[in-house]
Amino acid sequence: MPMISVVMPVYNEKDNLKKSIESILNQTYTDFEFLIVNEIDSSDGSGDIIKSYELTDNRVKLIQRTSGKKGVASSLNLGIQYATGKYIARMDADDYSYPERFEKQIAYMEKNPDIMLCGTNYRIVAPDRQTVIEVETDPERIKTLFIFRDVIAHPTVMFRREEFLNNGLIYNENEPAEDYELWCKAVNYGKFTNIPEVLLDYKFGYGTNLAPKMVKYAIEVCKRNLKEMLDFPLEKFPEEIYAFTFRQVDKGGQYLEAYLNFLTEIEMRNCEREVYPKDILAEILAGQWNDFLRGYIGFVKLPVYKRFLLECKNGFSKQIEEEYSGLNNMLAQLKEISDKLREEINIRRKVFIFGAGIVGKLFYNWHRDILEKRMLGWIDNNIGMQGKVVEGKKVFSFETAMDCCPDAIFIANSKHTEEIYNQIKEYDKCSSVGVYSIECLNL
Structure with a gap:
């Protein structure tokens, strides 16, 4: 039985497929099976490419779908059903895993049996840029950050197969943001972390317009997670408030007070239920508010920022009043100068x-x-x-x-x-x- 089962869904990826497959086959850690699930209507010759590797490397296994529900989540669940490894490693058909990825993830997971899932830093490779993304490593902060966004890069993950299956943790085949939703549930059963090293190139933005749609799906997952974890009153806040979490609204001025109330409500609900560490949540809420202000009105230089962030462990809502007042004063001064012009x-x-x-x-x-x-x-x-x-x-x-x-x-x-x-x-x-x-x- 192999140590790792690599699961990779494929749909019409012939242009990227060879590079992705070979990045797995060239791993320095070799004890794995490579389960490649080809979608029902994948028709560009991807299946033939996979078959050619299956004939030359006995670790490669083509799972050709002929029926059932289409989509990434369904293909992943099917691949996991076939898996026999202690760990599941994810891979996408247009990404590239660095040679030491599995070696470093296995070493970390074996050394830290309390870790249920391990991702890594990654590099976005887009038509107009290459950007290294450094992700959170602290398990408690990761769990808390899931309130606002996904901080695990899906194609970088490795997780313990039996722990997921024994707790009924599978991908929701009706959810486009299938990874974010699964992590929000799974993080209540075990610790998540990320290795602070770039071990994957994530191809982004080539001939696709999925990103805006995926953000909408992620917002819905975010809302459901708030409701489930904190019994959050979703109807109390306008839809734009949740969009701010994913930086999808430009004109935030009219929502300043509403967003402040939104963050304060989260802190209050957590005080009642004690789901997240209070000091970590306060720091993250402060960061959200800081990001909101900079996104809305980036020119405002508030000297209370640094002091505010240092003091936020004493609670978020108590510290915010001075900053909010300072922002309004700065806006008033700007308006006064503007009127003189x-x-x-x-x-x-x-x-x-x-x-x-x-x-x-x-x-x-x-x-x-x-x-x-x-x-x-x-x-x-x-x-x-x-x-x-x-x-x-x-x-x-x-x-x-x-x-x-x-x-x-x-x-x-x-x-x-x-x-x-x-x-x-x-x-x-x-x-x-x-x-x-x-x-x-x-x-």
């Missing part, structure tokens, strides 16, 4: 806002009534932003905007105000352009 807008005819982020959007919307006809567009040094349309106005490069001969530029970038000011003043076409900062009046 309204007179300058009125006497201009060709205006650009330098910075198409949160500050610029706030400024534009506060004065949309007079900016709509005067504003030629946005300027942004971020190449990825150039050419996009924000609030109905196009984003230009600095040089292209200057060719339009503007008579005023309003800087909406707190981190680089001085740098942008110098960039404008040093440009030979800008000698007569009025330059103003949205955050201060002394340029």
Whole structure:
């Protein structure tokens, strides 16, 4: 009987399949069986590729589906039924496992019998970027973070087969976010961790538009988990509040108080039920609030952040009032400065806002009534932003905007105000352009 059963579902993956299969066959740890489940209507020749490996390596076993419910969850459950190993290792047909992955996971699991599931760090390989993702390692923090999001990368996992099966833990074949839902249940039966080392390349974004849909499914799992673990009153909060957890809403201003109440409600419910360690939950709630504020209004520099995070072990809701008050004060100051610039807008005819982020959007919307006809567009040094349309106005490069001969530029970038000011003043076409900062009046 092998130590590991590797389960990999396949659906029309002929372009990636060989690389993925060989990354498993080339593992430094070799005591495994490789169960590859080919979907019912996988018709691009993937089955033939799998058969060719089955003929040359007796660890490879093709499971060709001919009936039953289609989908990843169903294929995974079928593969696990065939599995005989002590551990189940996941693999996806378009990913790449590093050669030492199994060796390091087995060593860790054997040394730590209290760990039920072990994932790893991974690298996202996308058409436009490669990004290393470092995931949480502490079991208690992982369990608590599941309140808000999945912190286990599905194709990196290795788990104890019998512990899952003996507790009735299988994939829900009607749930698209099958991994997140299963982890939310399984973490109540054993500890989860991640090895803090990149051991898999995760291919993302090639010819697929699944990510937005998957986020919606994950939000529903998140809500069900809150209900089950904390008897959370889901109906008490608008749908946007749950979307913020997955950073799916841009305009958060109107939800500041609601999101604060949402996080406070979580803390209160946990105090009653003692499901999660209070100090860990308080720290994570503080992080959620911090992320929310930065996502909504990233220019706000609140000096209480560091002190707040240090003190959060004393409880989340008690510490938040000063920060919330500080945010409102900063917004009020910004609005006051913005209103003083309204007179300058009125006497201009060709205006650009330098910075198409949160500050610029706030400024534009506060004065949309007079900016709509005067504003030629946005300027942004971020190449990825150039050419996009924000609030109905196009984003230009600095040089292209200057060719339009503007008579005023309003800087909406707190981190680089001085740098942008110098960039404008040093440009030979800008000698007569009025330059103003949205955050201060002394340029």
